[in-house]
Structure formats: C-alpha cells, structure tokens
Amino acid sequence: MNKNMSDKKILLSGVQPSGRPHIGNYFGMMKQFLDLQDSYKIYAFIADLHALTTMSKKHEEIADNTEGVLLDFLAIGLDPKKTLIYKQSDVPQVTELAWIFSCLTTMPYLMRAHAFKDAEAKNKEINVGVFNYPVLQAADILIQDADVVPVGQDQRQHIEISRDIAEKFNNQFGETFKLPEVRIVESVAIVPGTDGQKMSKSYGNTIPLFATDEEIEKSVMSIVTDSTGEKPENVYAIHALLKDKESLDKLYDESKGNYKALKEALIEDLKKFITPMRERRDALAKDKKKVLEVLREGGKVARDRAEKKMAEVREKVGLKLY
Numbered sequence: 001m002n003k004n005m006s007d008k009k010i011l012l013s014g015v016q017p018s019g020r021p022h023i024g025n026y027f028g029m030m031k032q033f034l035d036l037q038d039s040y041k042i043y044a045f046i047a048d049l050h051a052l053t054t055m056s057k058k059h060e061e062i063a064d065n066t067e068g069v070l071l072d073f074l075a076i077g078l079d080p081k082k083t084l085i086y087k088q089s090d091v092p093q094v095t096e097l098a099w100i101f102s103c104l105t106t107m108p109y110l111m112r113a114h115a116f117k118d119a120e121a122k123n124k125e126i127n128v129g130v131f132n133y134p135v136l137q138a139a140d141i142l143i144q145d146a147d148v149v150p151v152g153q154d155q156r157q158h159i160e161i162s163r164d165i166a167e168k169f170n171n172q173f174g175e176t177f178k179l180p181e182v183r184i185v186e187s188v189a190i191v192p193g194t195d196g197q198k199m200s201k202s203y204g205n206t207i208p209l210f211a212t213d214e215e216i217e218k219s220v221m222s223i224v225t226d227s228t229g230e231k232p233e234n235v236y237a238i239h240a241l242l243k244d245k246e247s248l249d250k251l252y253d254e255s256k257g258n259y260k261a262l263k264e265a266l267i268e269d270l271k272k273f274i275t276p277m278r279e280r281r282d283a284l285a286k287d288k289k290k291v292l293e294v295l296r297e298g299g300k301v302a303r304d305r306a307e308k309k310m311a312e313v314r315e316k317v318g319l320k321l322y
C-alpha cells in the first residue's frame with residue numbers, strides 16, 4: 001500500500017543562518033535531509049531567532065544568511081513538496097510556547113547546560129537569550145510533535161532538555177507533547193578539513209559547498225600532506241566522501257606516491273560534484289521573489305500546525321477564557 005504522507009514520522013531540525021556552507025555541512029545535516037525526504041515528513045527550518053542570541057551579528061547579515069540557507073536547501077535538491085522549509089520567526093507561537101516552558105524550567109537546571117557554561121566562561125555579560133536558548137529549541141521541536149531530531153553530537157544535550165521539558169509539562173498538565181528521539185549525525189564530526197582537523201569555518205580549513213573552480217583548486221592544493229606516508233591521508237579522507245572505497249583504493253594504488261596526480265583527481269571529482277549544484281543555486285538566486293515564496297508558504301503550514309497545538313496548551317495552562 002502506498003504510504004500516505006500523514007503516516008510518515010516527522011523528522012525536524014533547524015540550522016542557524018550562518019553564512020556559506022562547506023562540504024562538511026553537506027555530508028552532515030544537509031545530505032541527511034536529502035536522503036530521508038522520502039521516508040519521513042521533513043521539517044527543515046532556519047533558526048533566525050536563535051541567531052539573534054549573538055548580538056554582534058548585524059540584522060542585514062541575518063536576513064541575507066536566511067535567504068542563503070533557503071537557496072542552499074533548494075540547490076542541493078530539497079523538494080518543497082516533500083520537505084517543509086520555513087523560518088522560525090514565521091511561527092511566533094514558538095516564542096509563546098518558549099515563555100510557558102520558561103516558567104516551568106528552573107534556573108539551576110538550565111545553568112547545567114554545556115553551551116551556557118561555555119558561553120559564561122568566556123563572557124560575563126551573557127544575554128538571557130543565550131541562557132534560554134535550549135528552551136526556545138524545545139519549543140521548536142515540541143510544538144510540531146516531531147518524532148525524530150537529527151543533530152550533531154554538540155546538540156545532544158539540547159534534545160535531552162527538550163525531552164525533560166516535555167515530560168515535565170505532561171506530568172503537570174496531562175499528555176500533550178511527544179517525546180522526541182535524538183538521531184546523532186555521525187559524519188558531522190568525521191569530515192576532515194584541508195589540514196586534517198575537523199572541517200570548520202573557525203579553523204579556516206573548509207571547502208565551500210558551492211565553491212567556484214578556482215576555489216576548489218586552491219583549497220585542494222592547500223591540503224596538508226605527510227611526505228613520508230604511502231598515501232596522502234588528508235586527500236584520501238576528503239576523496240572518500242565522493243567515491244566508493246573500491247575505485248578509490250584502485251586510484252590511490254595506481255598513483256602511489258604521486259601526490260600531485262591524486263590532488264588533481266580530487267579536484268576533478270569535486271568539480272563534478274559541486275558544479276551542477278552551484279549552477280542550480282546561481283539560477284535560483286536570479287528569481288529571489290519566487291524562491292522566497294517557498295519560505296512564506298512553508299511558514300504558513302508550520303504556523304497553522306503550531307497554532308493548533310498552542311490552542312491546546314493555552315487551555316491546559318489556564319489562558320483560555322473564550
């Protein structure tokens with residue numbers, strides 16, 4: 001029997017709008033959305049309210065980056081008919097629910113969160129938004145009755161906090177929220193950068209996902225290689241994302257010791273992988289109005305669903321009079 005859309009489990013995750021994605025982001029979260037869009041109903045949203053917690057960010061930057069993530073999602077092949085794409089601030093019910101959750105969550109409990117402790121250690125003038133970050137995240141997840149939340153290892157605690165908040169609410173007010181399952185996206189941690197460390201913008205070792213040919217050549221040529229080894233491990237590790245092990249090992253065997261040839265082979269494979277996506281993104285960017293319509297429509301659907309949930313919540317907590 002054909003699986004009805006409403007039978008599918010909801011897989012939800014948010015990404016902060018933070019500039020150009022790299023191939024590490026692709027082989028982490030983005031590809032996950034792509035691979036699962038037929039087996040789950042996916043809710044992929046852009047966490048623009050969470051981005052406000054970093055007040056150094058300029059507002060134009062948040063808006064530009066939000067548009068950027070939308071283009072990225074569409075360019076890699078997310079299909080708005082299967083995947084709901086929206087931005088967090090188009091669902092104001094989320095902040096309303098976050099307030100209610102704030103009144104249910106204690107300060108000592110949130111003070112134990114790793115992200116807060118790290119931020120506090122670095123900055124004494126920490127804002128309340130940073131402190132409340134996990135509560136807003138819980139509202140994102142619980143308001144949509146998400147079944148599964150795929151995140152990187154660094155976000156595990158935030159999903160645990162969401163489950164705790166759901167349980168606490170359910171105990172106090174009766175069954176209301178589904179407890180979401182975490183799904184750790186392992187490859188987020190594995191994708192190596194050009195220096196062999198984890199690929200990360202903060203290390204300056206990335207290969208941009210929509211890189212131009214020149215950028216691809218430059219970043220591959222900068223990959224650090226160990227001149228004593230049999231094969232250039234860092235080149236191989238990136239190449240392994242694009243090719244199956246058998247043909248890769250054959251190639252590295254044939255060109256043993258010839259690092260230049262192997263880097264050139266990687267450049268060629270990266271170009272094959274990146275060029276069609278980059279061209280699609282450029283084409284989409286030419287019709288911003290149409291592209292933004294996808295976000296607006298997605299917001300409407302997410303908001304309607306959130307409003308239904310909130311009506312139930314308002315009644316349970318005593319806010320409904322008529």
Ligand code: TRP
Nearest residue numbers: 012013014015016047050137140
């Ligand atoms: N905190 C997440 C991150 O920085 C982004 C995020 C916000 C999120 N809300 C979410 C992820 C809800 C999963 C579910 O990566």
